[in-house]
Amino acid sequence: MTEQFATVDEYLASFPDDVEAVLQELRRTIRGAVPNAGEKISYRIPAMTLDGKVLVYFAGWKDYVSMYPLPEMDAAFEKELAPYVAGKGTVRFAHGRPLPHDLIERFVKLHARRIRPA
16 A cells, blocks of 8 residues: 555545445444544555544555554453454454444444543
């Protein structure tokens, strides 16, 4: 991925329609978890922000979409997320399978609590 994008919309539009649709769904799920999140391009991929700090990154690939980095989590959530963990700090969701919206929302909310502790 060498192309530079000025906006998240531009990044998403660079994918085939089916992948763009999954990325848009992921974006909506993240926004559902943290409605006041901002967004920008960082490290050439979309980053959702909160209070000017990166909340999560997400990206599209040939066979999956990814989110980064893994949040600090308890053992129960770690076990639930385990089938999606791919490498250090990354979760992947394969194309052609429904996104696990509940897990994604919890993932994002854990990061939000890091930025805005209760």
